[in-house]
Amino acid sequence: MRFQLTEDQTALRRATRDLLERRFGERERRAAAGGGSLDRALWRTLGDAGFFALCLPERDGGVGLGFPEAVLVFEEAGRALLTGPLIATLRAAGEVPGAASGETVVAAADGWTVEWLAAADVARPDTADAVAVRSVDPLTPLHRVARAARVDPVAVLLTAAEQLGTAVRVCELAVQHARTREQFGRPIGAFQAVQHLCAGLLVRAETARAAVYAAAVTGARTDIAAARLLADEAAVDGARDCLQVHGGMGFTWESEVHLHLKRAWVRAGRGGGGAAAEEALAAALTA
Amino acid sequence: MxxxxxxxxxxxxxxxxAWLATALPVLPPPPDPADWPARRARDLGWQRALYDAGYGELHWDASPTTRLIFLEETEAAGAPYVGANFVGLLHAGPTIAAEGTDGQRRRWLPPILRGEEVWCQGFSEPGAGSDLASLRTRARRDGDHYVVDGSKIWTSHAEVADWCELLVRTDPDAPRHRGISWLAMPMDAPGVTVRPLRTLAGSAEFAEVFLDGVRIPVANRVGAENDGWRVTMVTLSFERGTAFVGEVVACRRVLRELAAAARRDGRWDDAVLRRRxxxxxxxxxxxxxxxxxxxxxxxxxxGVPGxxxxxxxxxYSHARQDLYDAAADVLGPGALDLDSPWVLDRLSSLSYTIAAGTSQxxxxxxxxxxxxxxxxx
Structure with a gap:
């Protein structure tokens, strides 16, 4: 049993982080927050890097990697606040022409919402009755659908990976701020009240990491359901506590923190929220 | 991955x-929890059985993955946990194995592994809990002995222990982490007095130990004089690493039992309980x-978990408390009845966020x- 990352997996994570830092840094993120348009050039770059073809078999022109690798890549996407219908497009690779290469942008109804519907070339399944809403997340345009769409377990797993990325990132942001912000003549991170908030951030993130990575390895329904619940909690509660550590700055539009919280909310609502996962795990207890 | x-x-x-399937059915039933000598005998007997079957050293002398399987399988089969062997197998033993001399290893390790001797832990003091390094139990050199005065608290299994892993202050003038030594103290030495402490669960699960001019051979010191803090940290990291493996398996079983009970009692239609x-x-x-x-x-x-x-x-310690709070929800009014299942476990779960380092x-x-x-x- 070697649960830790292999060298190849560590390298993949590193390369993904480098790519996203180069192509989706703070400047691009700020530009994206201004309007609801999708950066098509970035989308093609992601396609060229094999982002959407990760799990497609090599014989179909894909990268042929497994869920553990996909989870690592989506963790990085979550961490970077990368925009666009990433999961819908990845799931369409091999079925919708151009999806794998990043030429075609695919949106999908997931539970009660569709992300990036107006910007997409293809929408799956039928989203004719979708109604635009003013999205709480400035980086994710949203539509609502009248009938809840079927939930795709792979989408749940990849969402959990994105949430993990957020959980890890907000922990880092909170710790950075606690180390440098001074009050009462010392860094606020020297106060136990702040230290313990930060410790909670790490504990939730690391517990979620174990659950998400295990779900990627086993692909089991119960593992995916657990990963989802733990990762939603780590991302949402983590972003909240990160905001708290940032004090007044955390409440500003200027700060990055609110973007993590709002994105975590959007993802936590996918697949109709966590209720189905709780029910599945309850049912598994009596199986 | x-x-x-x-x-x-x-x-x-x-x-x-396969071995557990033959060994467990012949095991005598658990004794009355208040009968300490019987509990000692049962726990030591189980360790002896493990030893005879070649599993006696698994708690510290195996690869971490083998140990994980051992703890997983023994718990899943319903085998007893370490009980009175806890300190010997999980604290004192690993410390002696890592830091002791050859002679000390030969003297103390085989009786732990063969289920012959019980160890207890003399770390905490009335004035030194979370701030363990402030401990004041004093050991003065007198020829080839230390003379020890002071008191220890929260000592589990003190009533039936043969040995105590004892932290003492050997240099009161040194910075506090650097004046501590680790001694193996025979519990039958003159000057050792054990006073049981009753826990909120009603039973006497631990004790206070008073030390009044107790003479301990210098040869019983593990590690160098005044190096006891470092020696102890090796032990504590074992405690925080793999000590709870069996308990997680057990908690997952309890959870299934709770679901079965809720179904039996018609509570399964309650979505709030079910989703909890x-x-x-x-x-x-x-x-x-x-x-x-x-x-x-x-x-x-x-080796050592970090x-x-x-x-x-x-x-884990908070999850365990949440689990038994959920059990109370399943029990309803039965949660107030000490004879209901899980009620005593709920009470003892309250120690988890305190013992072995508080959550804070x-x-x-x-x-x-x-x-x-x-x-x-």
């Missing part, structure tokens, strides 16, 4: 499982995965040692 075991480990699992149990299932599944993560890390990095154990301990101390460890936040007060 790989969760599968090697063929050797799987073969070990199969052999162990579902969420706990996620929690303990994640804790199991985190255990595997930590064990895999220990296997890759060698501060990652603090993350696990924090999450653990959070400070995580903040300062893992996150690198400045040291505070």
């Amino acid at each position: 790989d969760l599968s075991h090697t063929p050797e480990d799987e073969e070990f699992r199969a052999r162990l499982r 149990l579902g969420r706990l299932n996620a929690e303990f599944l994640a804790l199991w995965r985190l255990t595997q993560w930590n064990v895999s890390e220990a296997a890759a990095g060698g 501060v990652g154990g603090s993350v696990f301990k924090l999450r 101390i653990q959070r400070t460890i995580v903040a300062e040692r893992m996150l690198g936040l400045p040291r505070g007060r």
